[in-house]
Amino acid sequence: MTKPAGGANVPPASSASGAPEVIAVVGATATGKSAISIGIAEHLIARGTPAEIINGDAMQFYRGMDIGSAKLPIADRRGIVHHLLDTLDVSQDATVAQFQDQARAAIDGIHARGGRAIVVGGSGLYLRALLDKFEFPPTDPEVRAKFETRAAVEGPGVLYRELLAVDPEAASKIQPQNAKRIARALEVIEITGEKFSSSLPVKEYAIPAVQVGLRVPYDVLDERIDARVDQMWADGLVDEVRRLEEQGIRGAITARRAVGYAETLSHLEGELTERQAIDLIAQHTRRLARKQHRWFGPDDRVNWVDGPVDPDDVPRAVGDAIRAAGL
Template identity: 50%
Template sequence: MSQPVVAVVGPTAAGKSDLAVALAARIGGEIVNVDAYQVYRGMDVGTAKLPEDERGGVPHHLLDVLDVTDSATVAEFQEWARAAIAEIRGRGAVPVLVGGSALYVRAVVDAFEFPGTDPEVRARLEEELRTQGPEAMHRRLAAQDPPAAASILVSNGRRIVRALEVIEITGRPFAASLPAHASFYEDVRLIGVDVPRGVLDDRITRRVDRMWDAGLVDEVRELGEGLASSRTASRALGYAQVLAFLAGEMSEDEARDATVRGTRKFARRQDSWFRKDPRIVWLPYDAPDLVERAVGVSIASRLDQREWGGVDQREWGGVDQRE
């Protein structure tokens, strides 16, 4: 029997990385990063990338693979991640995906095929983005495809352009190009870290404070013009706000507050999208036996349930999987 593919998901600041490392250490796993920005070298503080000494000796994949001047499509990331998963499973280890981007997670674990592209349409839309700005383009997307607009940040011009391109090419809403929750792999286990909103808001504030204390502003300065000119990396939360501060567009306190507000909004969006996936088993972030529960979800089918004290495997994590 092939190894399952496990993914630890949930909003930013939920504690996914620590849980994923502890889980991987218990089940013989290796981590596959599915965070859109941890792939960039030098973007460490602002992405909360785990330092080497906090990875518990667990191998990590798809960290620090691009320069900030590089860009990559979700389709390219899908290819890299699936290759890493095949390599890990080939060694008999368990791939443990971790990240907060629902699009990246689904692109890897689901039967997700990307619509084609049209260079002329793309070029025209990018020129319109340049002249009109992302807010106007986002309003246009909202008029054509409200669900797609709801899932894309107003500041994310690249994704807005892509959504409008798909709509124009296919004649269908961009949201229609997203697959149903149909797994690409035979055995996928999705574990969600459940944090109440008030607690999460507080954790986000404290995380942003730690990032500032750890030198986020200096990190952005060191990345320099390469980051500032990047079409992708420069949009990351925290980095975009610090760039605005360094450009004199806001004060440092305003940049920090904007990062907190933007991250909270993003976390709510993440949580909303993950909640739509009925396959996710949600586990309380503060459960004293959180790692044990995650282990149970990950390896349930390979154990007799008597070994778990007679607990019905379909009810682990407080969610009855029969419903």
């Protein structure tokens, strides 16, 4: 698509329903999603279409979790409006249902202003719940509390084996240590009598969208992750976690388990040396990156492009992403 002569405004690309397509920039951590989303937004704005970015990274919802979540500093957002950053205290629980409501409302607002929404993040379930048809199953606080208490007392491994026996498909999509999601799956099974996997999102857009996925070779990604973790430590991750301790992160359900924060808390408790904590954060981040790629990889709706291998490669990657999005 070429720019019209005279710099005339370009209307947002629309789906058959008439709604502008949401642009989703997805992929593993450290693949350059933030830089690419900024580049896409600036491209749209230069062509006369307002563009705003919606955060889809669950850990960046939390106020004060800046360094460890690689949250883009305000100065680096280059004046682009960002939504759903710093919306929760660390003591609050991030939920997919809440994100779905808030993100869809943000999209409606952007469309009402004549703009284009760009969603960026690597939290796969959150992105699927936003873009795809996903109705949330019922909940029962007493049943949920029962399973969460058992997980705390018996360990999540016991409950995971129970889930594996009754719903292996759901179990295959949940980490064995994720007590929160295991408890939720068993809660739904007990309440409904149906498998939790039957309530997972289907690959059918509820919101017109185009997805652009960023991929970077694992050897490059691993080196980048190691350097990023070293920089986070040098930038003051330990002091950031100390401040978050005062705000209740140790008693939090979700925030205290985040990669980077869980290991730093262990370091502050004396369980890990500084070097051990840094190495463990890098190891867990590499594992997370592979998990995220496995989540998005099988989705044939994702248009994959090579992410930037270094800062000088960002313009090339932005151009590839713009073409992949059909802009």
